[in-house]
Amino acid sequence: MALAPPGPPGSKADYVHAVLRQEIMRGELAAGAAVPQDEIARRLGVSITPVREALRRLESEGLVSYRAHRGATVSELSQEAARELYLLRGAVEGLTARLAATRITDDQLERLRVLHARMLDAQHEGRSGDLAPLSRELHDAIALAGGPAFLAGHLRSIWRENPVPPDTSLWHDHANAEIFLREHEDLLAALEAHDPDAAECIMKLHLEHSAAARGATFEN
Numbered sequence: 001m002a003l004a005p006p007g008p009p010g011s012k013a014d015y016v017h018a019v020l021r022q023e024i025m026r027g028e029l030a031a032g033a034a035v036p037q038d039e040i041a042r043r044l045g046v047s048i049t050p051v052r053e054a055l056r057r058l059e060s061e062g063l064v065s066y067r068a069h070r071g072a073t074v075s076e077l078s079q080e081a082a083r084e085l086y087l088l089r090g091a092v093e094g095l096t097a098r099l100a101a102t103r104i105t106d107d108q109l110e111r112l113r114v115l116h117a118r119m120l121d122a123q124h125e126g127r128s129g130d131l132a133p134l135s136r137e138l139h140d141a142i143a144l145a146g147g148p149a150f151l152a153g154h155l156r157s158i159w160r161e162n163p164v165p166p167d168t169s170l171w172h173d174h175a176n177a178e179i180f181l182r183e184h185e186d187l188l189a190a191l192e193a194h195d196p197d198a199a200e201c202i203m204k205l206h207l208e209h210s211a212a213a214r215g216a217t218f219e220n
Contacts, residue, residue, distance in 0.1 A: 015044070015050070016051050016054035017058065032074060032076050033074045035064060079215055086211035088158060092155050094200045094204040095147070096147045096151050097142055097196075098146070098197075103146060108145045119181060128169075132170075140152065140155070142203075
């Protein structure tokens with residue numbers, strides 16, 4: 001694991017929290033991995049107290065949990081939690097897509113086309129690592145078009161509190177990527193046609209397929 005960067009101005013607990021959160025989001029601390037307080041304190045050059053405070057904050061964010069006889073570990077997303085997460089995303093992003101279909105500007109549509117084209121190029125050239133961040137940009141752009149006052153920020157909060165390490169992205173699977181790209185294309189067509197019903201339906205279906213790929217099926 002790479003050495004932590006020099007501590008920024010601010011409290012030591014803030015510094016420890018920022019470093020550990022970044023390592024979890026990057027997948028450097030994998031789901032289920034132990035987070036030993038003594039080791040973290042030595043590695044970051046701080047006492048146990050700010051490490052404990054940082055871990056409490058990470059626990060409140062759902063990124064760390066405590067297990068009997070193991071102490072703090074990086075949280076693992078259960079199938080039930082994944083199901084709820086994708087249901088929540090479907091509700092929020094379905095609404096942003098519906099609103100975007102009635103509000104989106106030509107400039108915003110052009111940005112979506114450019115992002116989609118970049119994703120197609122990445123898929124064709126085998127750059128699977130580029131697909132997840134580009135997909136996040138595309139979904140964020142739709143949210144900004146549909147719900148700039150509140151919904152886009154709410155969606156970013158959902159992403160921030162439920163990070164997916166890059167090496168576990170569904171976009172690394174070629175079959176998943178092909179399906180998701182076709183759904184993005186259908187979604188763009190619905191937005192260009194200013195069809196709110198179709199845009200919402202496609203977005204929700206897109207997220208249901210993502211949930212199914214993670215083994216979190218929805219009940220009818």
